[in-house]
Amino acid sequence: MKPYKEMSREELLVCKEDLDQRYQDAQSKGMNLNMSRGKPEKGQLDMGMGLMSILDKDCDMKSDDGTDCRNYGELDGIREAKVLMAGIMGIQDPDHVIVFGNGSLSTMYDAVCRSYTSGVMGSVPWCKLDRVKFLCPVPGYDRHFAITEHFGIEMVNIPMTPEGPDMDLVERYVAEDAAVKGIWCVPKYSNPQGISYSDETIRRFAALKPAAEDFRIYWDNAYAVHHLYDDDQDEILDILDECAKAGNPDMVYVFGSTSKISMAGAGIAAMAASRNNLDSIKKSIAIRTICYDKINQLRHARYFKDMDTVRAHMKKHADILRPKFEAVLDVLENELGGLGIGSWVRPKGGYFITFEAMDGCAKNIVKKCKEAGVTLTNAGAPFPYGKDPHDSVIRIAPSFPSPSELEAATDLFVLCVKLASVEKLLENEG
Amino acid sequence: MKPYKEMSREELLVCKEDLDQRYQDAQSKGMNLNMSRGKPEKGQLDMGMGLMSILDKDCDMKSDDGTDCRNYGELDGIREAKVLMAGIMGIQDPDHVIVFGNGSLSTMYDAVCRSYTSGVMGSVPWCKLDRVKFLCPVPGYDRHFAITEHFGIEMVNIPMTPEGPDMDLVERYVAEDAAVKGIWCVPKYSNPQGISYSDETIRRFAALKPAAEDFRIYWDNAYAVHHLYDDDQDEILDILDECAKAGNPDMVYVFGSTSKISMAGAGIAAMAASRNNLDSIKKSIAIRTICYDKINQLRHARYFKDMDTVRAHMKKHADILRPKFEAVLDVLENELGGLGIGSWVRPKGGYFITFEAMDGCAKNIVKKCKEAGVTLTNAGAPFPYGKDPHDSVIRIAPSFPSPSELEAATDLFVLCVKLASVEKLLENEG
Numbered sequence: 001m002k003p004y005k006e007m008s009r010e011e012l013l014v015c016k017e018d019l020d021q022r023y024q025d026a027q028s029k030g031m032n033l034n035m036s037r038g039k040p041e042k043g044q045l046d047m048g049m050g051l052m053s054i055l056d057k058d059c060d061m062k063s064d065d066g067t068d069c070r071n072y073g074e075l076d077g078i079r080e081a082k083v084l085m086a087g088i089m090g091i092q093d094p095d096h097v098i099v100f101g102n103g104s105l106s107t108m109y110d111a112v113c114r115s116y117t118s119g120v121m122g123s124v125p126w127c128k129l130d131r132v133k134f135l136c137p138v139p140g141y142d143r144h145f146a147i148t149e150h151f152g153i154e155m156v157n158i159p160m161t162p163e164g165p166d167m168d169l170v171e172r173y174v175a176e177d178a179a180v181k182g183i184w185c186v187p188k189y190s191n192p193q194g195i196s197y198s199d200e201t202i203r204r205f206a207a208l209k210p211a212a213e214d215f216r217i218y219w220d221n222a223y224a225v226h227h228l229y230d231d232d233q234d235e236i237l238d239i240l241d242e243c244a245k246a247g248n249p250d251m252v253y254v255f256g257s258t259s260k261i262s263m264a265g266a267g268i269a270a271m272a273a274s275r276n277n278l279d280s281i282k283k284s285i286a287i288r289t290i291c292y293d294k295i296n297q298l299r300h301a302r303y304f305k306d307m308d309t310v311r312a313h314m315k316k317h318a319d320i321l322r323p324k325f326e327a328v329l330d331v332l333e334n335e336l337g338g339l340g341i342g343s344w345v346r347p348k349g350g351y352f353i354t355f356e357a358m359d360g361c362a363k364n365i366v367k368k369c370k371e372a373g374v375t376l377t378n379a380g381a382p383f384p385y386g387k388d389p390h391d392s393v394i395r396i397a398p399s400f401p402s403p404s405e406l407e408a409a410t411d412l413f414v415l416c417v418k419l420a421s422v423e424k425l426l427e428n429e430g
Numbered sequence: 431m432k433p434y435k436e437m438s439r440e441e442l443l444v445c446k447e448d449l450d451q452r453y454q455d456a457q458s459k460g461m462n463l464n465m466s467r468g469k470p471e472k473g474q475l476d477m478g479m480g481l482m483s484i485l486d487k488d489c490d491m492k493s494d495d496g497t498d499c500r501n502y503g504e505l506d507g508i509r510e511a512k513v514l515m516a517g518i519m520g521i522q523d524p525d526h527v528i529v530f531g532n533g534s535l536s537t538m539y540d541a542v543c544r545s546y547t548s549g550v551m552g553s554v555p556w557c558k559l560d561r562v563k564f565l566c567p568v569p570g571y572d573r574h575f576a577i578t579e580h581f582g583i584e585m586v587n588i589p590m591t592p593e594g595p596d597m598d599l600v601e602r603y604v605a606e607d608a609a610v611k612g613i614w615c616v617p618k619y620s621n622p623q624g625i626s627y628s629d630e631t632i633r634r635f636a637a638l639k640p641a642a643e644d645f646r647i648y649w650d651n652a653y654a655v656h657h658l659y660d661d662d663q664d665e666i667l668d669i670l671d672e673c674a675k676a677g678n679p680d681m682v683y684v685f686g687s688t689s690k691i692s693m694a695g696a697g698i699a700a701m702a703a704s705r706n707n708l709d710s711i712k713k714s715i716a717i718r719t720i721c722y723d724k725i726n727q728l729r730h731a732r733y734f735k736d737m738d739t740v741r742a743h744m745k746k747h748a749d750i751l752r753p754k755f756e757a758v759l760d761v762l763e764n765e766l767g768g769l770g771i772g773s774w775v776r777p778k779g780g781y782f783i784t785f786e787a788m789d790g791c792a793k794n795i796v797k798k799c800k801e802a803g804v805t806l807t808n809a810g811a812p813f814p815y816g817k818d819p820h821d822s823v824i825r826i827a828p829s830f831p832s833p834s835e836l837e838a839a840t841d842l843f844v845l846c847v848k849l850a851s852v853e854k855l856l857e858n859e860g
Contacts, residue, residue: 037502039501039502040501042498045491045498045500045501048500049487049489049491050487052483052485052486052487052489052491052725053482053483053485053486053487055482055483056482056483057479057480057482057483059479059482061475061479061482068472068475069696070475070478070693070694070696071469071470071475071693071694071695072467072469072689072694072695073695101531101532101723102531102532102719102722102723103719103720103721105718105719105720106718106719109717109718109719110718113543113547116547116557117543117546117547117557117581118580125557127546127547127555127557127558128557143717143720146717147717147718150548150714150717151547259502263500263501263725264500264501264502264720265501265502265503265720265721265722265723265724266499266500266723266724266725266726284580287539287573287576287577287580288535288536288539288540288577289532289533289535289536289539290533290535290573290694290695291533291695292532292695293531293532293695293696293723293726294695294696295482295693295696296696296723296726
């Protein structure tokens, strides 16, 4: 089929008539599918059911060092859970890890909140400052942006490249503006594009020269072991180690969790940072809690014995997820290939596919999908303040529906893309 | 034996010589006992082991409404966990409950923190105010005071009476000072005195007329079902209901947890409040987390089927705790009765015994105990800023050691009380 932009007004009108008809037919089917959130499906959750009974009623409930995990204490987590989370996050030294509660989002929220109320390693609390800014690589993760917006932190868009965030821009902002206190990063299989940061990008991160002493890189390594393929996997450098080598040991907070490994919302989360950071953070969390849930830490450590066990487990997840990603990608390629009305990358891991529509079409596409029974993440969501400057990015989350549902949903999606694109081209002409 | 205050200097010196010798003997025994924290003992934790396997690998993992507890969602908790926590906290309507994570301390910290960063139901965030004050009934819970101190909140001591806090003072402060934004309460078997608030006290709380619209009562019902005796139990009024009846529905936050019912630090916590409060809180926690650990909620709801099950479980705890309390109280009564150098009340529940020494003796007693191998909660800890104005209150936590250890530790304790008292009396004379 001819690229849409090369069509004449008459051809577009003919095309539109056909698409309108097909859209009407689709609407009449009464679909009800959801591709909006990165939720694991039942099959993935079933794979973790061994967790439920690994601490049976005859278990001694003791960590390796003899701590009774059923009682108070061990603020920063039991050793074997630190080892597990260091392995998952790709951190060399488990002594640089604190194990937290049931999710990394609250761990990140608390890190920002702590800085807001009490400062960073002795710096002025952000709530006492007139302006605080965060750099936000876009498209990015809406819940990151919601945290910074919640604290009145000004967000600055940083475009993503195939190698990671635009580092020229990052370096300039960080070096020149002392109000810039942080940057949100999902360095591996990024949310939503599935991009992994190159070694050069990571080394440039580690070598940043911040104007603000309380600048930190918020490194959300959410998809560290979430590969889709056995034989084609991304690996990234250990940012904590790189920062230390570059003379910036305190500049990064690394986050991770087992939410998309074991159970969503009932896993364990962790943070890795320099000793200076950890000492300061521990003083603060000692006010908030006596300890995190060590029983769930023990449960995870005993079930996921070592990184080989984790990798084998994630391979089974991949076997479920891969056909779903491919179902979506195949429809995109078959239906939109060569039409010049959208682009996407084929991710090798993570939880999302990013579709980039023609400028000014994303909201319309999402609305049309919604009105025919397919819920997508809101257009704009992957941008600070929900504002996509080009109204072009759509995040597709293929993890929850079945492959056949995804095929049906993506069939509708491509129809809506075509229709919205034709409408936009006619509007531009008219 | 003669009351110490009636002894002559000579009698005190003879007494001191004997006590010094006995203290030296005690020191040489090399004891190592801890009565400092309200930790459950192993036997209590063993009683909850059924929790570990109640969700076995064949469990459907679904809440009553069909929600898969292994996946994201249900921000405010599953229904059956709300019912359980309402029952435990003594709240009539489970719809007024949010179920949180693994402990009530973090739930309370977050409540204060939220007010500090974002205000209370639309009020000015406390971080933007020059002065914020909390009323602190004393003696009270050191971790409450640590939270308010952490946020730079000024703390005002309110003396406790056998009926609860001195309500004349509370009413005056709350009505007259708009900087007063909260009061910490442990209304049942209070920490550390074991006092339960009378109906009149609770009705006066509910009828407060705060100068500040964002004033809240922080009602930590930590020992709601933690009775020591079968036939002599305190019950308190439902503050949420009383506040509603008094036309102050939004004025209270109720907190509770299963930390000292199921597993310490691995239970579930909850908060109860008015619909207005809950709506506002839910908007804020939706930024922090996708959901709390619903699997642990389901685990608790299935194990503790109803309040009869909870009560039967707590009766077994009481059978372990009661002899411990009595071991301590018996030694106190046998050794210190009639000497006029200290007083205590016999609590009917909770986790602590409060000993009130002669003015100026508490620090010395705790130090002497420490130097002979028995660790007590720091003197001063039950007061804001760690400052006991009379240096007289000592919190004894009998839950963790065995009855025979407690007897030995209390033997040392009374020896140290006698010695410190004699020293003080001689000092006052000299």
